[in-house]
Amino acid sequence: MAAAAYKMISIPEAQDVVLSHTRPLGAVTVGLAGALGRVLAEEVRAPDSLPPFPASIKDGYAVVAADGAGEFPVVGESRAGHLDQLPVAPGSVAYITTGAPVPLGADAVIQVEDTEKLPDGEGGQCRVRICKAARAGQDIRPVGSDIMEGDTVLQAGERVGVAEVGILATVGAVSLRVHATPRVAVLSTGDEVVDPATAPLGPGQIRDANRAMLLAAAAKAGAEVADMGVARDTVGHLEGCLAAAIEQRVDVLITSGGVSMGDRDLIKPLLAREGTIHFGRVRMKPGKPLTFATLTLPQQGGRQMLVFGLPGNPVSSFVCFHLVVLPALRKMGGWAAPELRRVAARLAVDIKLDPERPEYHRCTLQWGPPPPGSAPALKAAVAEAAAAQVGAARCAEDPLHAPPAAAHEAAAHGAAADLGAQELWAVSTGNQISSRLLSARSANAVLEIPCAAGVLKAGSLVSALLIDDLGGMPVPAGGVPVTPGF
């Protein structure tokens, strides 16, 4: 089938097709140290309660609440990890530390700040003044108040982040069933493509940007990666590289180049012979010749391998990886919602529309006032909108504009409006030609720009797909304001 014969589909259609051919990988066992970033394949339950005993929340004295304030003998102590405490009878107290078991008989803890050490009594008996009466239960965590024995603390399908590692350790889950991580091979193609270490370049040569970039992208997505090198533009060499990827039992092969209209673009014919091409053209800028195929491998028990034929232009490769490969890798790794996350952002500058294809425009999202370099009209408009909001906040009693109890004063001085006047801005990375990889530099999102004539004006709201952590986004001069009253 000629390249042009492939039906042109949209990116949402392409994403659906890819995910419909993708299955979560089976479960493997990992230890706690290997759990970060993995997705649980089984729920995790608590084998015991936390705290396992009534535990003090403070350093101080375990008391009988009914005794009230006064002077008492200190008949024992309960330190975290030590069990030498005596029962506490009415009229006596025990020293206790944070996290230590509350001795039998005691029903409250008085923090040390509300006590006073007294001179020892007869026979060297320690004594203390309790300055405030306690209510029963005060500063005690009852058994199971954080986690009850048998509770499900984490669900199957949850991703293990930093806090989840702590939760797993708490309940003694040191051996975990998690989804396997996908094995991904990356192959560049092209007779003109040479290793990045090549210098100086020979005539007609360019360095291979895609392979290192896609290996990094797959590794960042949690995959185990295999570098398959660069394939020459011959049927034989390409077939050999494909066979090598199959031999390595990878779940996914990502190629770049060789999918457009040239007579040495051999990827589509190869995939059509060896497997099934599900799409070979996508209505998008950049990335039109994006190709997706599945191979069924009888020599490996009939297992299926996914092949993504990305375009050779590095930006097309970058965008196609994030839009269609990344969700597939996430689904394989067990993510219940593998799709890219979408937010709305305001354009900082005009964007020229493309009348032929919808564009995935690389941008840097940042929170704050209109960023430096924004269209000049924006600052005035934003200031006006903020002023209107101050007015609203002053009169309205509706829940959307209620300032915090302690912050009426701040709100009246405009602090609340400041917080509301800041928002998510989309700053274009500049010239979007698909060979210019600098247009992906610092990009943390791609904007979904409609296919139309004319210009999308600065200040328009557009949808953006997150492709990188916003934890490193640019910070506006002067920072972002805090909650009023904070």
Place this chain on the structure above:
Amino acid sequence: MAAAAYKMISIPEAQDVVLSHTRPLGAVTVGLAGALGRVLAEEVRAPDSLPPFPASIKDGYAVVAADGAGEFPVVGESRAGHLDQLPVAPGSVAYITTGAPVPLGADAVIQVEDTEKLPDGEGGQCRVRICKAARAGQDIRPVGSDIMEGDTVLQAGERVGVAEVGILATVGAVSLRVHATPRVAVLSTGDEVVDPATAPLGPGQIRDANRAMLLAAAAKAGAEVADMGVARDTVGHLEGCLAAAIEQRVDVLITSGGVSMGDRDLIKPLLAREGTIHFGRVRMKPGKPLTFATLTLPQQGGRQMLVFGLPGNPVSSFVCFHLVVLPALRKMGGWAAPELRRVAARLAVDIKLDPERPEYHRCTLQWGPPPPGSAPALKAAVAEAAAAQVGAARCAEDPLHAPPAAAHEAAAHGAAADLGAQELWAVSTGNQISSRLLSARSANAVLEIPCAAGVLKAGSLVSALLIDDLGGMPVPAGGVPVTPGF
């Protein structure tokens, strides 16, 4: 100095103190495969131009633009990576593939879709019909149009993400000077604290959640980590553990526990003896006893080591790590702006305020309409606000509300308003008691909640500090709307 004697400071003050004692680490050399996530210690320049030759943007024919449309002999070919092309004289064309050098004499490329293959001419000469005239320069990338020889493609201080790896490969930067990653040791303390594998628990024991969690947190921040185990609550054992961390030449020691008011809370006295404590109490909930010290080590050339004494409660530990340790690790790793990123979000439910300390309330940020479980009044209020915005969008011609050229129709039907009506919501993780690590489960931000009486109402805007990637945030049912017209 007694624990209570430490001056209580605020978190912004604590962050300033920590960063003022933190220096970016020196440069080390890494290869391209080890560059992801590192911060460049030197700028990177291009040794040659990209493209290094005038390159075709399409598969098709290299032509002399002045020849216009018509039938032409194909006198040669220029394939990417091959140099067998002849010069193209007026009245002739050459076959060319994407990325290949444009032959001498040709000044435009006609894409294959705008051509038609003709029967061979006399002597087997290939012939082609050019259906459209070209303008000079058409579909050619001039030398250096993406990158000019000598251009700085990445600055010192830039973090290497996926795209940057590709950019580095493009310019042949296969050996890079980047900031070293911090070496971080993690030590738990407490006689009651036992290894996570312990089952069943003995009387008075709890499992060590902090060590695994903090090791994961430091590793996620890019640090090289060392597990120092659990210290008993004795001066001798603690001193031994500190000496071991020094011996391992770590840049940072993170301890948890042993910093509150009990008589076995030995961390502060130890650090006061061995180094300088810069703060020992912080006005925050959770995390009040957070301690920070520096040790100058004459036995190691006078180098400095940072010590963070985190509270033993796992949530306090989690919050303190992100608020004060993480920015320090980032600064050591070379981040120019190491602080946590702040955004504004709308509260989904009422939050009870703490009258004594500002609270860092764990939450899950998500984009969309009011999330399930929001205060009932919110949905109505949001719907009303959206209706008002539709009105505004219909009349206004100001840049903040201009719908895209091709999307007037969609906007009139409310699609633009849909996009504008969605925003960032803060969903509380529930009971915030500092022993309950489940309150950090799925948290991707901490809210800055003022210290005050009463309640902060659902719908209030609050500032939030990002502590995890939003790329995995919850997706609203039905998804987030796209740019109108997309």
